[in-house]
Amino acid sequence: MSEDCGRFLMFVDDLYEDLELWYPKLRIEEAGGEVVAAGPEAGKLYAGKHGYPCVSDAAIEDMRENLFRGLVIPGGFAPDKLRRLDRVKELTREFMASGKLVAHICHGGWIPASAGVCKGFRMTSTPGIKDDLINAGAIWVDEPVVTDRNMVSSRRPGDLPHFMRGIFEFLDGPGGLN
Numbered sequence: 001m002s003e004d005c006g007r008f009l010m011f012v013d014d015l016y017e018d019l020e021l022w023y024p025k026l027r028i029e030e031a032g033g034e035v036v037a038a039g040p041e042a043g044k045l046y047a048g049k050h051g052y053p054c055v056s057d058a059a060i061e062d063m064r065e066n067l068f069r070g071l072v073i074p075g076g077f078a079p080d081k082l083r084r085l086d087r088v089k090e091l092t093r094e095f096m097a098s099g100k101l102v103a104h105i106c107h108g109g110w111i112p113a114s115a116g117v118c119k120g121f122r123m124t125s126t127p128g129i130k131d132d133l134i135n136a137g138a139i140w141v142d143e144p145v146v147t148d149r150n151m152v153s154s155r156r157p158g159d160l161p162h163f164m165r166g167i168f169e170f171l172d173g174p175g176g177l178n
Contacts, residue, residue: 005031005032005069005171006033007034007035007067007068008035008069008070009063010025010037010038010074011039011060011071011073011111012037012038012056013046014081015047015076015077015078016048016054016074017049017107018048018049020074020160021074022052023164024072024074024160024163024164036063037058038056038062039059046078063087063091065091065098066098069171070095070100070101071100072104073092073102073103073108073112074105075109075126077107079104079108080110092115096112096117099149100150101150101167103163105125106155109153113138114136118136118137119136119137121138121149121151122138122139123138123148123153124140124145124154125153126155127155144163145163146166152167154166
C-alpha cells in the first residue's frame with residue numbers, strides 16, 4: 001500500500017457496529033488514507049451498538065463519489081436506517097458504476113441490496129441477512145472475505161483482518177485504480 005492510499009467514504013448512524021467502523025477507519029488512516037464518516041447530519045455524535053461514539057465529518061447529502069477512492073460500509077443496525085435514504089443508495093450505485101471499491105461487512109450488505117447492485121455478485125454477510133442478499137440477486141457464500149470485481153464483503157467483526165486484507169489487495173491490484 002502506498003504512503004497515501006486516498007480518501008474513503010464511510011456511512012455512520014446510530015447503532016453502527018463499533019469495531020466494523022473503527023477498525024477499517026484506523027487501518028486506512030494508518031496506511032496514509034483519509035476517511036470521511038458521513039451521517040444523516042454533519043457534526044452529529046452517533047452512538048455505536050456498544051456505546052463508542054463517532055462524530056460525523058459530513059452530511060451524506062453533501063457527499064460526491066468523485067471525491068473518493070472507495071466506500072466502506074460498516075454493519076450494525078445503522079445500515080437498516082441508512083438504506084432508506086435515497087442519497088445513500090445513489091452514492092452506492094455511483095461507486096459501483098465507477099468501478100471503485102464498495103466494501104461492506106456484516107449487516108452493511110443491506111445497503112448494496114437496497115441500492116440494487118448485488119445481482120450476480122458473489123458475496124458474504126452475517127447469516128442474518130443472507131436471504132436479503134439472495135433475494136437481491138447475490139450469490140451468497142459463507143467465507144471470511146469475498147472479493148468479486150469491485151465489491152469486498154465480510155461476515156462479522158471477527159473477520160475484520162480478512163476484510164482489510166481484501167480491501168488493501170483490491171486497492172493494490174489492477175482494479176484498485178492505483
